[in-house]
Amino acid sequence: MADLHEVLPHFPHGQYAHLLQAFDRHELTTVDLLTMEIADVGKATQLPLLEIQKLRNAVTDALHRDLGVTGGPSDTETPRRRSLADFTAATSFVSTLDDELDRTLGGGIPTGYITEIAGESGVGKTQFLLLLLLAAQLPPPHGLGRPVLYLSTESSMPTHRLLQMLREHPRFANLPKSARPSLDAIASMDIPDLESQEHIVRFQVPVAIERHNIGLLVIDSVAANYRVEFDRSAAGAKHGSTMAARSKELVRLGTLLRDLAQRFNLAVVVANQVADRFADRFTMPPLAPPTPTPGSWHRMPQESPLASRSKALSPGAVDEELLEPTSSMAERLQFRSSMPEPLGPDDAAEPAPAALAFDHQQRWFTGWGDDPLADHGLKTPSLGLVWSTQLACRIALLKKPVYGVHRLLEDESGEAGGGVPALKSWRRWMKVVFAPHVAPTGQGLEGAVEYEVTRSGLRSVKGAGHTEGDEEEKDN
Template sequence: MANKLISQMGLPPSLSHIFSARNILTAKDALSLPEVDLMALLDIEIDLVRSAVAHISEATCPPFQTGLALLEEKMKSGGHLSTLLPGLDNALCGGIPFGALTELVGPSGIGKTQFCLKLALLAALPECYGGLNGRVIYIDTESKFSSRRMIEIGEGSFPQIFRLQGLAQKMAGRIIVTRPTSISEFNDSLQQMKLTLLQNEVKLLIVDSIAALVSWDNEKGTILSRQSPLRGSLSFLKSIAEFSQIPVVLTNQVRSHSSDDTFHYIFQGHRKDTSNSERSESHLTAALGIQWAHAVTIRLIFEAHSGHRFIKVAKSPISPPVAFPFVVESSGITLLNQEGISVAGSEINAIRCQGCNVLTQ
């Protein structure tokens, strides 16, 4: 908007010609000068300058919206992909939101891919069975995608549906799997799929996992910074979610934290002095850093402690922090408690993984 031409803003022709004659062509040219300097440069009265600046400002600035208008727009264009986990769906006000980035964080083997396979299946199912009846792009960076496991989840979740001849094959045929081995390949594959994404054929995009690409590039020595190669990818993923109004789900790994400066909010209160084992658990943190954490809209932490695995809603603009114990069955993830357990203080962002593998960095 700053580069919008003054000649197209509806100023009186005589005044517009004066701006043009002094080589003040865009809104940025006019608004970056003090009114006194602009008066001297244009050789016109200060009242006329102020009137012109007010007109240019109004034409340049985007229109304001009320909170009610934003809410109505969100209700009209928004939506959710149900996880078929009632407690989690209720906590997220419907499920995985359209038009936003949802991140799944947790150690290897905790259940993130199982969660993604179920989401892929749900997005591909016909609408009459509660699905989105669309294609799914599944970017599988660690070769963990399994068509056989996805069909097993489908047979366990929808036995009456998957008895229909050919439905399992049809569902699998709607899921497009790519396996890039670097950030550059990842970006190239997204660019190639842009048209398909924007034509509303795709109802879900999954990246499992984004951290693996960065780790491999670091090992190859092809990049110097963990953040810079992701900046373009992150921006593109957000634009896909917003313009296509589809859910984008990304899995992230955890890494060990060697010091006591674990990411911590002041409102979470002071952390208590804990034993070495507890301190070791609390030093697990999501990979990719703070910049990435701020970019995602929803963060679900997968962790294990006290003899159970948990899905924890750690970040959401509409949901309080809550954790749900779960198990992995033939039908996928099943919650053991639909009510959830309230989470507060430092536990909101803590990642515990008793007996699980941890990516060390």
């Protein structure tokens, strides 16, 4: 890195001599050090990543001093070290325009962080995002008083729905025309694939934020392009290498979004899809399952493949007559056939500790799986644990069906027909899974707030029941 002498003549080269020599051997410049990913620099130079990070920080600080850039936060003033009171005082929030929902979210959607809204189709993720696009344009304390940017990976921005919210929401109707949110303050971009996403987020989005003073960045949804790209490439590549490449892309996206959120003090909100979790047929039941009471039934918890792999397989747990034998099964069956019979209680393989099971760990970062007796299907947010580590806040939207009785028409003989159960409506809840400014909710729906999707957006449900005619037939 010989050009460092020209860029920073007074830089202390001596203490970094061993690192600079490696850069010179691989013909890397100061620009490469500042712009390339740390992992890529380490791969090229075979240097420890921590040492490369220290060199990059030293060069960056020297450039700031040389250019007269001051006022940066010290190490003790970083957001990670701030107390809750300091966080609330220094952070602006985008309101949901509903007092109960805002209380559940700790004031709304915070600026300076990445917030994810995860839920299945039809739960109202897109409706939530559209409402935030309008609310962010309001002056404080309900909004930021700044324009917004909407990035879509699936379809174009639903302007007709935004206009409907503008007309129907009571908070907007009482405002003077000059203070009302406008579609003119919403910039939108379509992201058809990962290559376009990388270019848009890295180059075009920062320019748009600076030029238009953007206060809210929305991505709907973050998982779509990754599912298309890596599910398609997995057919012709090894699964492990594909997942490693996807993890690298997720970390890169998280780094870019966090930098934008902190550098421009804007709120970054992404929608995420979820996947079903199915019980694995190799999964062992608990050692001491709850004893069903008369008139009740016990449902085994749903588990992911990762959870079932973390548990030991005990003899007799699998009925081989129901399974198609594989090479790995053949080895297990051969091992089991060589064991002495009969087996006593002490001969069973000891299961892995429950604390190491994925189903036990995921309750703190997915929003599902923390209720062992849930009567609804369990989900897992897409993109896995790697993406979860990139987030500061995750909001889970859950829904459960409400069934009624559909009366059949009278038959030809004039006798009244019976009734059959039919889907009547849906109930929806919002819960905070983790966040830097609000405590997470408890198991299942404990601490969650029920809401409904109406013509004016989202609102909390007060009291028992609500009118079905005010719901949107299509929420997402």
